[in-house]
Structure formats: C-alpha cells, structure tokens
Amino acid sequence: MWGTQPDVSPPPAPGQHRDSRPPPGGEGVQPEDTAAAPLLVVGAVDSEVEGLKAMLAPLEQPVHTVSPWSEAFAPLLEEEPACILVDARRDGLGGLQTAHHLRDHERARHIPLLVLVGSTLAGADLLRDKGLGTVDCLLEPLHEELLRAKVGMFIELHRRERAMRAALARAELAEAAAHESERVLSTLLGNLPGMAYRCHNAPGFPLSYASPKALELTGYSAEDFTSHRVHWVDLLHPDDVQEVWAHIQAALHSREPFTLTYRIRTRSGEERWVWERGVAIYGPEGEFLMLEGFVTDITVHHQAEQERERLLTQTRLEHSRLEAILQQLPCAVHIVEAHSGKTVAVNARTEQLLGHPMIEVRSIKDFVRYRAIHPDGRRYAAEEYPLTKVLLTGKAQPEEELLYERPDGSVRLFLISAGPIWNGQGKLQAAVASCIDITELKRTERHQAFLASVSETLASSLNYEDTLAHVVQRAVPTLGDGCSLDILEPDGTLRRLAVSHVDPARAELAWEVARRYLKGLNAPCGPGAVIRTGQPELITDFSEKLRTGHAIDAEQLKLVRNLGVTSTLTVPLRARGRTLGALTFYYCRNSAHYSQEDQVLAKDLAHRAALAVDNARLYREAQLAVQLRDEFLSVASHELKTPLTPLHLKLTALMRELPRCCEGDTRSQGLQRHVEVAKRQVKKMSMLINALLDVSRLSQGKLKLELEDTDLGEMLDEVAAWFAPEAVRVGSVLQVETLTRVTGKWDRLRLEQVVTNLISNAIRYGAGRPIHARVTVEGDVARLVVRDQGIGIPPEAQERIFQKFERAVSERHSGGLGLGLYITRGIVEAMSGSIRVESRVGEGSTFTVDLPLSSPPPDARR
Incomplete structure (x- = not known):
C-alpha cells in the first residue's frame, strides 16, 4: 500500500478534470505573429494615396495600396489587415461602392473600416443612410495625429483580437488534451496488474482514491475503500503491520519514496503477498498531506522466489556436500568442461598424486603439458589421456594403468578411469576421471608374489642348502643386480653357500672374493659384521674411499673394483634368537638405490630363509632324537620283557599249588585272588612292553x-x-x-x-x-x-x-x-x-x- 513514482502526477479524483494548459505553439495552434499587421489603403488618386502612406509611416506598419474594388483585393485580404482605409474624398460614389463590397466580403466583414470623406456633412450622412455600418470616418481636412491615432487604435484592437483567438484555441486544445490524458490514465490504471491509490494523512490513512483493480487484488471494490467501509490497514497481516509502519515512518522522515513487501488477507480470507511503491505528497509549507502509490500481487512471484531460494539453498548444500565428499575421497577426482577440457572441479588428492599444481587448460591440446609416459618412456599425446578420450568420443573409458613422471623425478603408477557427464538434453556437459596411486600396491603384490614363491621353494625340501641356493637365484633382479648367502659354521667361520648375479662373470668374482677373504666375524662391515651384531647394514654409496679403506690388500681391492658394487644391503638370518648367516644384496649401477620397501622385503626374505634353515636343523635333530628313542625303546622292551616271562610262569605255578598246599585253609581263596591280580598285571605289563616294542619296530620299518x-x-x-x-x-x-x-x-x-x-x-x-x-x-x-x-x-x-x-x-x-x-x-x-x-x-x-x-x-x- 502507499506507493508510486514521485515524478508522476497523481490521478484526478472521479468527476474532476486536470487544469493543464499546453504551451503556445502546441499541436493545432499557431504562435502569435510578431510582425506588424498590414494596413490596406483604397483610393483612386495616386497622389492622395501616397500622402496617406506618408502620414501612416510613423506607425511602422506595412501599407498596401489598391485602386477601387477589383480582383486584386482577394490576396490582400488573406493577410488579415488591421484596418482598411477607403479614401472617398474625391470620388464619393466610388468609395461608397468599395465600402459596400468590403462589407459583403467573407474575409473583410470583420475588418475595421476607416472611410475618409469630404468636409461636407452631407457626405457623412450619406454614408450612414447607405447602412455601411463603418467603424469610423474622418472628414477633411485630415489631421495626421488624429489619423494615426484612429489607425493605431484599430491596429491594437486587431492585435488583441488575434491574441484572444489564439488563447481560445489553446484552451480548447488543453481541454481536449486533458480529456485524452484522463482517458489514457483510466485505461492504464484499469489494465495495470495492481491497484493505484491516494490516501489522506489521517488516522488509518483512509483512501480518497483507489483504481478499479482494487477488487481483483483484495476482493473489495474501490468504493469500499473510498467510502471508508474498509481500511487498508485492516487487510495487513498482523505479523507484518509493525514492519510496514516502521518503513513508512522512515520514508516520511527521510522524504524518500518507499518500497514494501508484505502480506494481506483478502475478502475471502486468502493470504497474498503484495509489493508496494509509494511517496509522500507535501504542501507548500512542507506539511505532509497524503500518500500516493501502487500495490500489486506478487504471491506467485514470491512463491517462485521462495522455491528458488529453497532450490538455491539445496543446491548450495548439495554443492558443499559434494565438495566435502570430493575432498574426503581417498582417490583423486578431476572434472573438466566439455569440448575445452577446462578444469571445473578437482580435489586436493589430485595435486598430491601429480606432485604439482593443476595445469591451466584452455583446450584439449593443453593436456600435452601433463607428464604421463608410456612404458618405453614416450610422453602421452594430448588425445591419449582418458579424460580427452571421453571428451572426443563421449564414451566411458575403463580402468587402465598409467605411468606418471613427477617433477621430483619419481615415476608413479596410477589406476585411472574416466566417464562422461550428460545434461538433461543428452548433450555432453563434462567429463570426470578418478585415479588412485597403485605404485605401492603393485610393489607389494610383486613382493608378496616373490615371497610366496620363495616360501614355496623353501617348503619344497628339507635340504636347506639346495633350497637357499634357489632363493638366492630368485632374489636377482628383484632385490638387486647380485645376491650372496653366507652361513655361520659351528666353528665360527663363514661359508659362502650361494651367489647369483645378472652377469655370470661377476658371479665368479663374488665367489673368488669369498674364497680368499671371507674368513670370520671380525670384518668392519659386510656379512661378518652383520652376523656379529645381528643388525642389518645399508651402504648407499660404495665409494672408492670405502673400497680402499676396507680392502686387505691390493688384490682384494682389484676384485672389488671389478665387481663394480655401488650400493649394498646386508640382512642377518635370525631364528629363535640365533644368527645363522647373512644375505647380501647389491647393485652395480649408480642410478639404483635401496628404498625402505626394499629393506622390508629383504628382512622378510631373510627371516623366511632363517626359519627354513632352523627348521631343517630342528628336523635333523628331531630325526636323530627319534632314532635314539626308538633304539632305547627297543633295548628297554627286550630287557623289561626278559624277567616278566619267568615271573608269569611262577605265578601260574603258584596258582596250581595253592589249592593243594592250603587245602582247608580259609586264607587260600584270598591268596588265590591276589595271585590272579598279580598275573593280570604281569600280562598288562607284558602287553605294554610289546606295544612299545611294536612302536619301535613300526617307526624303524622293521615290523x-x-x-x-x-x-x-x-x-x-x-x-x-x-x-x-x-x-x-x-x-x-x-x-x-x-x-x-x-x-x-x-x-x-x-x-x-x-x-x-x-x-x-x-x-x-x-x-x-x-x-x-x-x-x-x-x-x-x-x-x-x-x-x-x-x-x-x-x-x-x-x-x-x-x-x-x-x-x-x-x-x-x-x-x-x-x-x-x-x-x-x-x-x-x-x-x-x-x-x-x-x-x-x-x-x-x-x-x-x-x-x-x-x-x-x-x-x-x-
């Protein structure tokens, strides 16, 4: 309620007209002539006509002359002369005839006539008798001042008449314009999607005007409001009244237009949202008189805006949720725009995997700046990346392994897949790729497969020397260019059990070094030191200085140089708290070094090898112990069985003698029972001894x-x-x-x-x-x-x-x-x-x- 543009005049109350006046020169009205009105002199004597012109010259008006009545009059009359002077002083009848013609002419009957007559009174009376109704006449002799005064008066009357006609024409145009303006305003107000209003500065702001759209907006007619049967404030939603009033008061204080959005309740009880624009009207003394404005129904728009805000909030929430999920994903995710390949979204994991910030891409060709490589070292072309394949073909790309060279020189193995994102019209909108780093997984798989193979080899035989030799062969090149295994003998010396190398000639050099210089545990480094301390040893740079410092003599230095070792890793073989030997792995290339994962794998391999050695020794010891036990059981069984046989015979004889020798003795039956129990126990013992003897025979295969x-x-x-x-x-x-x-x-x-x-x-x-x-x-x-x-x-x-x-x-x-x-x-x-x-x-x-x-x-x- 209460709103309109401040520079628009308020509409007239019903039955009233606007008091507006169009400016001079408006449509259909000519502006007043600023040039002097011409004078027309009619005479027969040229000399007298020229004398009249001379008398009228001071009036500074154009003077046209003409002979007594002729066709030449018509063009001159079109100019609307201010006065027509008829000179009848010499030709009274001719002048009289001219005057009659002028009175009868359409254009001249309203033009003032000044007839100049002779000095005789009879001439003037004659003019009156003819009914010419002349405006005025002058008698001879003519006085210049009087002539000019008379003519000047006619000139002024002519000017005033012209001004009056122009004013009347303007008034008529203004009235017509006012009626048209009222019609246009009424049409506009009737077709506006809302209600225009005017209300007085009085309690409740009663409406003095409401446009016809009030009925459609509120259910109440304009007359309901202007007759004060309904007040606009009664329609306001109770929760919005205070806020609406506060906005109006602020606008009145600042003398600025106000814009409001609030709710009203219609006649039917329906709740509607309305938008109002209003302005205060002030009197000459600055007093607040009324409010004028415009109110329109924005319920549908408000609902749409609420739905838009809801959807926008939901979209933001979904976007935030998607962003949070995207950032929390353990895999790298990269979303690019269709056709251009420009990055739309990416999570932090992507840059972590790549090892560098995302590359700015403006077209698919820019993908060549990424660092994916083929197994042979060739760089990927732009169109070979899974994302660009999706952009070019629109087809999902299955998982594939991709090598990526990072700026630090490391090469990682990624498992990557990509797919299209379509919009509602089925057009390709974007492409998304997901990627995980499987470098460690692949390494672990290789290591696990290697260890499983080694474990199978170790479990294939209890002859640990043969199986360990196979393990050393399998360790190359997984854990280096070469590998050697040294076993600690019972006398404290070292024995090289196996050697493997990618170059058989260097394998022979490793055997030669062991034969000449692998003696005991006192070496400062290498297998002897590792076995002595039980701790692994890693030499990342086997430099010339280190070779020279550890060489016993020149021959050993020469052998070590020819072997070409650049980096070594030695791990102990420990089982049940004992160090059984040492595994040594080594590279003969400056570009290769042992990583933390390699060390873990080497320790695991050494542990399994140590268990195999220990299990083999335990098996041999167990076999020996079983053999000794079986021999003992065999001997013990024979020795125990020897006294049982006569004891059994004695008990049998005693059972036969007891009835005879103890006949009649009451203790005979008791003794009999005791002998039977002893006999059963001897039999049971004999069976146990036989069982032990059978076990010994079965174990030895001698049954x-x-x-x-x-x-x-x-x-x-x-x-x-x-x-x-x-x-x-x-x-x-x-x-x-x-x-x-x-x-x-x-x-x-x-x-x-x-x-x-x-x-x-x-x-x-x-x-x-x-x-x-x-x-x-x-x-x-x-x-x-x-x-x-x-x-x-x-x-x-x-x-x-x-x-x-x-x-x-x-x-x-x-x-x-x-x-x-x-x-x-x-x-x-x-x-x-x-x-x-x-x-x-x-x-x-x-x-x-x-x-x-x-x-x-x-x-x-x-």
Whole structure:
C-alpha cells in the first residue's frame, strides 16, 4: 500500500478534470505573429494615396495600396489587415461602392473600416443612410495625429483580437488534451496488474482514491475503500503491520519514496503477498498531506522466489556436500568442461598424486603439458589421456594403468578411469576421471608374489642348502643386480653357500672374493659384521674411499673394483634368537638405490630363509632324537620283557599249588585272588612292553609279518570268548556275528592283536552298553566291524586317535599309553588293509577294518 513514482502526477479524483494548459505553439495552434499587421489603403488618386502612406509611416506598419474594388483585393485580404482605409474624398460614389463590397466580403466583414470623406456633412450622412455600418470616418481636412491615432487604435484592437483567438484555441486544445490524458490514465490504471491509490494523512490513512483493480487484488471494490467501509490497514497481516509502519515512518522522515513487501488477507480470507511503491505528497509549507502509490500481487512471484531460494539453498548444500565428499575421497577426482577440457572441479588428492599444481587448460591440446609416459618412456599425446578420450568420443573409458613422471623425478603408477557427464538434453556437459596411486600396491603384490614363491621353494625340501641356493637365484633382479648367502659354521667361520648375479662373470668374482677373504666375524662391515651384531647394514654409496679403506690388500681391492658394487644391503638370518648367516644384496649401477620397501622385503626374505634353515636343523635333530628313542625303546622292551616271562610262569605255578598246599585253609581263596591280580598285571605289563616294542619296530620299518592262511571269523570268536568275562564285569553284552571261513594271507598273531585292541577299546569306552562285532565280505575284501554305544569321539579327534600317544579323552579317564590304535593301523596297513572310524559324541563309535581276501568265502553263516 502507499506507493508510486514521485515524478508522476497523481490521478484526478472521479468527476474532476486536470487544469493543464499546453504551451503556445502546441499541436493545432499557431504562435502569435510578431510582425506588424498590414494596413490596406483604397483610393483612386495616386497622389492622395501616397500622402496617406506618408502620414501612416510613423506607425511602422506595412501599407498596401489598391485602386477601387477589383480582383486584386482577394490576396490582400488573406493577410488579415488591421484596418482598411477607403479614401472617398474625391470620388464619393466610388468609395461608397468599395465600402459596400468590403462589407459583403467573407474575409473583410470583420475588418475595421476607416472611410475618409469630404468636409461636407452631407457626405457623412450619406454614408450612414447607405447602412455601411463603418467603424469610423474622418472628414477633411485630415489631421495626421488624429489619423494615426484612429489607425493605431484599430491596429491594437486587431492585435488583441488575434491574441484572444489564439488563447481560445489553446484552451480548447488543453481541454481536449486533458480529456485524452484522463482517458489514457483510466485505461492504464484499469489494465495495470495492481491497484493505484491516494490516501489522506489521517488516522488509518483512509483512501480518497483507489483504481478499479482494487477488487481483483483484495476482493473489495474501490468504493469500499473510498467510502471508508474498509481500511487498508485492516487487510495487513498482523505479523507484518509493525514492519510496514516502521518503513513508512522512515520514508516520511527521510522524504524518500518507499518500497514494501508484505502480506494481506483478502475478502475471502486468502493470504497474498503484495509489493508496494509509494511517496509522500507535501504542501507548500512542507506539511505532509497524503500518500500516493501502487500495490500489486506478487504471491506467485514470491512463491517462485521462495522455491528458488529453497532450490538455491539445496543446491548450495548439495554443492558443499559434494565438495566435502570430493575432498574426503581417498582417490583423486578431476572434472573438466566439455569440448575445452577446462578444469571445473578437482580435489586436493589430485595435486598430491601429480606432485604439482593443476595445469591451466584452455583446450584439449593443453593436456600435452601433463607428464604421463608410456612404458618405453614416450610422453602421452594430448588425445591419449582418458579424460580427452571421453571428451572426443563421449564414451566411458575403463580402468587402465598409467605411468606418471613427477617433477621430483619419481615415476608413479596410477589406476585411472574416466566417464562422461550428460545434461538433461543428452548433450555432453563434462567429463570426470578418478585415479588412485597403485605404485605401492603393485610393489607389494610383486613382493608378496616373490615371497610366496620363495616360501614355496623353501617348503619344497628339507635340504636347506639346495633350497637357499634357489632363493638366492630368485632374489636377482628383484632385490638387486647380485645376491650372496653366507652361513655361520659351528666353528665360527663363514661359508659362502650361494651367489647369483645378472652377469655370470661377476658371479665368479663374488665367489673368488669369498674364497680368499671371507674368513670370520671380525670384518668392519659386510656379512661378518652383520652376523656379529645381528643388525642389518645399508651402504648407499660404495665409494672408492670405502673400497680402499676396507680392502686387505691390493688384490682384494682389484676384485672389488671389478665387481663394480655401488650400493649394498646386508640382512642377518635370525631364528629363535640365533644368527645363522647373512644375505647380501647389491647393485652395480649408480642410478639404483635401496628404498625402505626394499629393506622390508629383504628382512622378510631373510627371516623366511632363517626359519627354513632352523627348521631343517630342528628336523635333523628331531630325526636323530627319534632314532635314539626308538633304539632305547627297543633295548628297554627286550630287557623289561626278559624277567616278566619267568615271573608269569611262577605265578601260574603258584596258582596250581595253592589249592593243594592250603587245602582247608580259609586264607587260600584270598591268596588265590591276589595271585590272579598279580598275573593280570604281569600280562598288562607284558602287553605294554610289546606295544612299545611294536612302536619301535613300526617307526624303524622293521615290523615283521608271518603270513599264513588265517580265518578272520574264527579269530573274532576266540578273542570275543577271551573278553566275554571282562565285558560282563563292566555291564556290556558282547554280540558277535561272523561268516564261515573268511580266510586270507595274514599274520595270525598280529591279526589277533588288531581284534584284541578294537574289542578292548569298545569295552573300555562302551559305557556298559551292548557291543556288536561282525565279520562280512564285501567283494574281495574281508570286513571287520566293531561298534559300541558309548561316549563317542569328537570329529576333531577322529584322525588324531590313530597317532602315537594320542587319546580321544583325558588320561584321567583312560589308562594305557595311547598306542593301541596307532599299532592297530600300522599292522592293518602292513597287511595292505585300511582302518577307519565313524562316531558321534554320546552315540558311540564304529571301527571298520578292511583286509584283502585270498579266496572268495561261501555265503553260509554260523
């Protein structure tokens, strides 16, 4: 509310006209003549006419003369003379006739006439009688002053008449212009997209004028406002009233126009945003009279602006988020403009990878200033970069490896890919490339592959000298131009175990240096010093001064010079706190040096080599210890078995004698039981000693078999009969199922040992439940199956129980040495058979032995 341009006149109130006057010379109005009005003299006597001209000369008006009435009058009358003088002093009738013609002429009837007549009064009366109605007449004699006075009066009247006509014409034009201006203003106000207004300086600022658009803007008509049924302030949103009033007060104080944006509520309750431009009108004394201005609906524009601000805020947020993500990405990202290749966005990681600031690019050709190189050292052409390929083809470029030479001389390997960015119209807008530095990854991959290969080589044989020689061969050229391995001997001397070099001739020089000068651990540098201190040694510049200082004699200096070593790296072979030797790597080129990664790889290689050496030595020592143990067990078993045999015989004899010699003695039965227990313990000890002896024989491969035709079913029946009392004693029922004549070429005693071990195990772990044993035939295989329903065996222990000194349960829950199943498998495999177990914890175990048959048995059962 309350706004318009200050230099635009306010519109008139309804029914009023503007009091405006167009300037002189406006359209349709000629300006007043500044030249003197001409005088017209009509006479018949030339001399008298000239005398009149002389009398009128002081008036400084042009004088035209003409003879009595003729056609010559018409052009002269067009000039609107100020006065026409008719000289009738000599020719009264002619002058009278001329006067009549002038009165009847359209152009001359309003021009003043001055008739000059004779001195006789009769002449004047004659003129009046003719009804000429002349303005005036002069009688002879003529007085110049009076003549000039009369003519001057007519001249002045003529001038005033012309001025009046011009004024009237201007007034008519001004009125017409005012009506046109009012019409144009009314049309404009009716078509403006808003409401023009005028309001008085009174409480509530009541409107004295409102344009017709008020109805469309507010729902109230102009008359609603001008009749004061509605006040504009009533339409203002309550939250905006204070701010609107503050802006108006500030504008009144500064006497400047004001511009407002606020909300109103229409007649229907709709909320609208409006824009107002207004100005204060002041009186002659500077007093504030009224406000005039213009108000228009900007709701749609405001909503669009709010949406624009929302989208702009969202865009800024997305841009900030994208920028943050871009900068936090672990890879380099480079976005360029389509066609030109100019950089649009880039993260800090990109410059870190390149090693230099981004290059200013104005066209694709400028990409040649980057430093990518081919494997052969050639620089990339501009169109070979993945980004430029996208710009030229519009196609995504898959990942590729790219070598980049940085300003510091280092060459890095990048993994880079690029793709297009299209706009909404499907046109190429930009291209983006992502890049990561895979130099270390590739180096690590090569190192890991190298170490894996070395580990495979080291694990391929326990002959460490051969495997280490292969490792030295593999180390070249991965870790240098040459490599040598020196081993510490038990006597404290060094022995060069292996040498490798890219140049075989220099390899021979390295062997020669070792043969002559590799003696002990007292050397100031090299393998001896590294073995002595246990610390790696890196010589980055093997200079001439260093060679001379460490050479023992001229011959050694010559050999070292011919070898051409420029840089060395020596690492110790340490395992379990002992230094076993040293690996030496060396370059014979000034341009090559050992990096931190190379040192880590060399240490890892040395550690693996040391473990291989140590493991080989431990294996040899373990083999020797096992051999000594087996020899001891063999001797001990024989020595222990020797006294048990007579002891067993004595106990048997004592059991026979006790009933006879102690007949009737109540202590006889007690002694009998003690002897039986002693006999069982002697038998158990004998079995343990036999087991130890069997282990020794199996370990040495000296288990001897006495093969003969043996019936497996008969063997199972005999062993089951032996163990039946023991099964009853623990609460188990031993059930046996066999076929007749299941015969094979087997060692009878050893087979008896197998069956005994399996049934004794079933009784021991059967938990007092039934035990099933059976012999079947499956093709050309005899099968012995022993199944119990006891505690079972965990899956992870089912393979382990066939090893020496192994059990499925703790020693506290089971006696014995843990050798029964080991010996059983050894015996079965020695007879070309196999043994396996199936078991679940808490559900028992099933042992199955398969032995080859010598002939197919009959199907009869017993």
